[in-house]
Amino acid sequence: xxxxxxxxxxxxxxxxxxxxxxxxxxxxxxxxxxxxxxxxxxxxxxxxxxxxxxxxxxxxxxxxxxxxxxxxxxxxxxxxxxxxxxxxxxxxxxxxxxxxxxxxxxxxxxxxxxxxxxxxxxxxxxxxxxxxxxxxxxxxxxxxxxxxxxxxxxxxxxxxxxxxxxxxxxxxxxxxxxxxxxxxxxxxxxxxx
Amino acid sequence: xxxxxxxxxxxxxxxxxxxxxxxxxxxxxxxxxxxxxxxxxxxxxxxxxxxxxxxxxxxxxxxxxxxxxxxxxxxxxxxxxxxxxxxxxxxxxxxxxxxxxxxxxxxxxxxxxxxxxxxxxxxxxxxxxxxxxxxxxxxxxxxxxxxxxxxxxxxxxxxxxxxxxxxxxxxxxxxxxxxxxxxxxxxxxxxxxxxxxxxxxxxxxxxxxxxxxxxxxxxxxxxxxxxxxxxxxxxxxxxxxxxxxxxxxxxxxxxxxxxxxxxxxxxxxxxxxxxxxxxxxxxxxxxxxxxxxxxxxxxxxxxxxxxxxxxxxxxxxxxxxxxxxxxxxxxxxxxxxxxxxxxxxxxxxxxxxxxxxxxxxxxxxxxxxxxxxxxxx
Numbered sequence: 001x002x003x004x005x006x007x008x009x010x011x012x013x014x015x016x017x018x019x020x021x022x023x024x025x026x027x028x029x030x031x032x033x034x035x036x037x038x039x040x041x042x043x044x045x046x047x048x049x050x051x052x053x054x055x056x057x058x059x060x061x062x063x064x065x066x067x068x069x070x071x072x073x074x075x076x077x078x079x080x081x082x083x084x085x086x087x088x089x090x091x092x093x094x095x096x097x098x099x100x101x102x103x104x105x106x107x108x109x110x111x112x113x114x115x116x117x118x119x120x121x122x123x124x125x126x127x128x129x130x131x132x133x134x135x136x137x138x139x140x141x142x143x144x145x146x147x148x149x150x151x152x153x154x155x156x157x158x159x160x161x162x163x164x165x166x167x168x169x170x171x172x173x174x175x176x177x178x179x180x181x182x183x184x185x186x187x188x189x190x191x192x193x
Numbered sequence: 194x195x196x197x198x199x200x201x202x203x204x205x206x207x208x209x210x211x212x213x214x215x216x217x218x219x220x221x222x223x224x225x226x227x228x229x230x231x232x233x234x235x236x237x238x239x240x241x242x243x244x245x246x247x248x249x250x251x252x253x254x255x256x257x258x259x260x261x262x263x264x265x266x267x268x269x270x271x272x273x274x275x276x277x278x279x280x281x282x283x284x285x286x287x288x289x290x291x292x293x294x295x296x297x298x299x300x301x302x303x304x305x306x307x308x309x310x311x312x313x314x315x316x317x318x319x320x321x322x323x324x325x326x327x328x329x330x331x332x333x334x335x336x337x338x339x340x341x342x343x344x345x346x347x348x349x350x351x352x353x354x355x356x357x358x359x360x361x362x363x364x365x366x367x368x369x370x371x372x373x374x375x376x377x378x379x380x381x382x383x384x385x386x387x388x389x390x391x392x393x394x395x396x397x398x399x400x401x402x403x404x405x406x407x408x409x410x411x412x413x414x415x416x417x418x419x420x421x422x423x424x425x426x427x428x429x430x431x432x433x434x435x436x437x438x439x440x441x442x443x444x445x446x447x448x449x450x451x452x453x454x455x456x457x458x459x460x461x462x463x464x465x466x467x468x469x470x471x472x473x474x475x476x477x478x479x480x481x482x483x484x485x486x487x488x489x490x491x492x493x494x495x496x497x498x499x500x501x502x503x504x505x506x507x508x509x510x511x512x513x514x515x516x517x518x519x520x521x522x523x524x525x526x527x528x529x530x531x532x533x534x535x536x537x538x539x540x541x542x543x544x545x546x547x548x549x550x551x552x553x554x555x556x557x558x559x560x561x562x563x564x565x566x567x568x569x570x
Contacts, residue, residue, distance in 0.1 A: 049273040059336035
């Protein structure tokens with residue numbers, strides 16, 4: 001799904017209905033998507049402040065296990081989604097890239113907070129910050145805020161679930177193709193302008 | 194209960210192969226992106242070498258380009274669990290340098306928010322420390338009560354975690370009209386809940402065996418390495434800035450500096466548990482006596498510090514937080530140096546975890562309560 005395709009949540013439903021597959025494939029799709037979208041397990045990965053709000057989202061009051069984000073996995077091989085919670089600096093970028101590569105397909109990325117989206121408060125006059133985590137790994141959902149409230153993270157998770165619902169077996173690898181990003185290109189070209 | 198396996202091991206007689214492993218940067222028990230290079234002999238840690246810089250955000254350098262009121266938005270994000278104290282250090286520095294006396298009301302509100310921040314921070318530490326030990330229940334109990342403090346913050350400051358509520362010359366806004374009532378309600382609630390924390394974790398036999406006699410830091414070492422805050426006080430090092438150099442409304446309140454003498458992981462744990470009680474005592478003394486007045490003095494639109502060097506320290510929830518500013522008379526500082534407590538607390542890591550098992554390293558790093566962006570700055 002291209003970024004430009006997304007207009008509002010209704011457009012996601014339209015996109016889902018537009019899939020011109022045969023009856024068998026549509027049924028299998030909906031079954032697989034139902035399973036995938038309701039068991040997104042995140043990686044325990046938090047670099048700074050947003051991580052605390054991510055913890056709060058997982059704890060008693062907000063409890064995002066309600067949405068199937070059941071447990072944090074410490075190993076990238078068991079995780080489905082990586083929530084980039086916090087600033088990614090130049091030294092951390094190769095580690096993040098490696099973590100993403102170690103995750104098994106299908107994998108998703110949520111950029112949480114201003115730092116992960118664009119560098120945030122550390123954008124101007126700096127030498128150390130990746131100005132947007134999309135320079136390193138492809139991002140599915142952006143959650144603005146500094147730090148975002150846990151409710152915002154919950155909404156981001158729900159948006160990711162809607163996005164997963166639009167996937168079909170037919171264009172399984174559409175994500176990598178459309179973003180114009182080569183997943184297997186290990187040489188990093190981080191633009192820090 | 195007999196203490197058996199938790200003493201420091203004598204590794205001279207063991208003939209294991211040496212190997213080096215990395216703990217981190219992505220590891221749930223390092224509380225962030227700390228990377229520890231461990232040299233192991235079997236299961237026993239020989240060398241702990243911390244590698245910093247995975248969240249180096251250049252805050253000191255950035256502060257040289259921005260004005261003093263803008264600085265508070267960056268010092269917030271150093272140690273995000275004691276954001277209010279970090280801001281207070283900058284504000285006090287500017288106010289002292291310009292010889293501005295803030296209203297009594299500001300001092301009281303600052304101190305109340307300080308102590309609320311300390312409570313919230315210690316609650317989160319308690320969650321994380323229990324979780325490091327494998328007790329997942331603490332995570333849910335601690336964060337349940339922490340949300341109540343965050344609600345109070347949100348009503349008054351407009352933000353949950355990073356408040357930016359202190360500005361040079363006072364506060365951003367006045368307090369919410371329900372503030373006093375809600376703080377009192379919270380104290381009443383938390384006084385009832387805190388013994389439950391002790392029942393859950395403190396008396397637990399497994400927990401005690403994993404923490405007692407682990408990572409002993411002597412008083413001399415604490416002073417030599419500059420370990421401050423609850424970690425230093427666990428070794429009997431009297432280092433509470435609230436007592437030594439009182440600021441804001443701390444001269445008006447009576448409280449005890451809780452010290453432990455043994456210096457092991459359990460002592461550091463107990464200091465923090467006692468500090469939660471003391472914070473509530475301080476809050477109770479202040480909350481009914483907030484004087485009337487304005488919430489800020491009028492400052493000049495452009496703040497310029499006179500030429501010279503200034504230093505201001507406050508007690509953040511992890512130790513002494515200091516700001517050292519060299520001013521050349523301009524609206525931006527010439528040099529902005531931060532003395533962050535976590536960096537000093539990390540430096541002692543190798544010293545106290547040598548010859549312990551690798552599982553004890555988790556307990557030690559949890560008891561030091563490291564916040565990584567404060568280390569790397």
